[in-house]
Amino acid sequence: MSEDRLRHAAALIQRIETSEPVLRAFTAYDPVRIRAEALGAPQGPLSGLSVGVKDIIDTADYATGHGSPIYDGWHPRSDASCVTLLRAAGAVCVGKTVTTEFAFFRAGATVNPYDHARTPGGSSSGSATAVAAGMIDIGLASQTAASLTRPASYCGIVGFKPSYGRYASAGIKSLAPSFDTLGTMTRDVATAALADGVLKGPVAAPTPLVAQAPKRIGLCRTPHWAEAGPATQAALEQAAGLFGAQVEVAEIDLSAFADAADLHITIMSYEAVQALAWEYTHRRDMLSPQISALLEAGRGISYATYRTALARAQDLRARMAELTPPGTVLLAPAAPDVAPLLSEGTGSPLFSRLWTLLRLPTITLPGLVSATGLPVGVQLLGPFGEDEALLAHAAWAETVLPARPVPPAVSLG
């Protein structure tokens, strides 16, 4: 068995070393550790699978930098709960993947595996690219605005953000605790379900996965449809057409949710100033202009305004619950368009703010492409807490959509 494991580790390291110089998905990975961990890993439901850990998530062995020079070379004493659970289930932790600064907007060095001049999206940039390029099987990712859904869309992979609170947050750097949600990136729904069986509880218990068509699909063009680019509009219509051949698809009017994106910005800005109080107070000169602007905006929000936004968010959650009886799946854009050029940043979170505010489980599915061949995801959402059902519906949807486009092999020439 040891030889098998070493062979497997060698192949894993080979894939990383081939792609990493170009794709730059990792802040740290260490072949010596990978081999040692592969040899010593317990047998479990994730045996044979490799994991990349977004670098806002604590690891005691690999430095944890939060995408900020303030935490250069920082070693927490313990691993985050999610890392502990994945390792205990047999997965091998390959290293830390690039995050934007504190999971906000300042980009790291990672590029999009489909077009190296484009962003992989943020903030879970490294996990998205590493999964898309086959360097890891499971990328730990997180979302406070659109940090999981958008890079999954840009990189043509499956991005699963469960219901808020489903996976343990212990040991993850917080940006806005009302929204911060841990999730996974994988190349297929089955692997997302496998990881879910480990991450949802302290004791691994398989999440059953039988592909099942939903009773109905609610098509959500959202209040921001006019801001969706041609690739996104085409992908949503195409997905609706493919699904509609098998189940009822009916448009859902979300005009009552038109203020959701602004509410999300208010709550996130306020909480970010609280969460990053130490960094703002004592290391302000080491913050980027992007996060400084967020924190300055947050400082201008009164507690009363914040509280009102929280109460309104709670109302909207109750309203959405009425619109989504069990058996319902919502279909919505995952990002405004294909991945922008690197010079344009990591893309707009607009199409996820509503859903993050509502705390619904969401899964982004690949398969569709733009006129120029770049990946464009669509997201499926389910009622709060109905994560198993959403995964089952996603497994069905995966069979209806075209196969995931495979990114070009990295060439160093």
Next chain:
Amino acid sequence: MSEDRLRHAAALIQRIETSEPVLRAFTAYDPVRIRAEALGAPQGPLSGLSVGVKDIIDTADYATGHGSPIYDGWHPRSDASCVTLLRAAGAVCVGKTVTTEFAFFRAGATVNPYDHARTPGGSSSGSATAVAAGMIDIGLASQTAASLTRPASYCGIVGFKPSYGRYASAGIKSLAPSFDTLGTMTRDVATAALADGVLKGPVAAPTPLVAQAPKRIGLCRTPHWAEAGPATQAALEQAAGLFGAQVEVAEIDLSAFADAADLHITIMSYEAVQALAWEYTHRRDMLSPQISALLEAGRGISYATYRTALARAQDLRARMAELTPPGTVLLAPAAPDVAPLLSEGTGSPLFSRLWTLLRLPTITLPGLVSATGLPVGVQLLGPFGEDEALLAHAAWAETVLPARPVPPAVSLG
């Protein structure tokens, strides 16, 4: 001004050095640091006030041990947000106060200032004793079950646990994120309101405090009345009598909430195993029997059971909201009885589980004593999010209750 500040710091150090050898409220305090911090503190709303920081809360200068040998000598890179905010508002951080292990049950060395053979209560043991004995003005404390309300009751001080989520949790060791709530211990309501003005937002904004009688008081003997000892039963009736002379007091029937305490245990146990996954997996031999038993129990709970408990908790919150229109205050026992003997542990959390489950703001008020002269608190609770109103009602109640009993001076003889 520097001389005033040094004199003030010297008096503070003197008070600590007199009491600490007997009361053992601190895991760490450093006269050199205290003087330096007093000299350099910015002018702000908390100028002149001293703070003790419960040792599950990160500080970069003082070691942060979480009450566990696993974290002996551990220095985080940054201060928790709450520490940053208090210091930026002019308060001087005096040191770290004793917590039980991971804010659960294994007691530290702290004793009750009214009777050194008795517990101060847990888990916020050191903050409670240090505030009661006049060693600090503000004790940072937290509650996941009864860790703030109960020691406040046992130590005859004001314990304010705001609505869940009101104070930032960044940099605080988590035990069960559905419940973990930061709060304060003080000797009067005015100081709690002063700290609230700093802790509730990233930008200090005074919490107005005008003593105001509530419209009505709901008397909650709770489903556990038969388990309340004579001191607690007498204190509640006495408080109801005093308040009833001025406002309407009517009993509230809580029989619909009879399962709340069990729901609380289910959710807390499940989440504790998630939150302490690394410690359980990699340092099990360094955990106490108390926390090991919690984690083993949590491991026996299925995700489905946990989810059902969460949904039921949500229902109970909605139900309680109907029972508590604005202007209502609830009056309830703060602990089963006076502080138990040290050999009996840190006391039962029974009388707080319901309220922690509901996430309501609560303030424990001192003034009443047992037949043997030991302090017994009562707690006032308000509707979720109505923290300012609760503080105003508490300021009124403080004038109605007898004055806080002053603990005996420490004698080393």
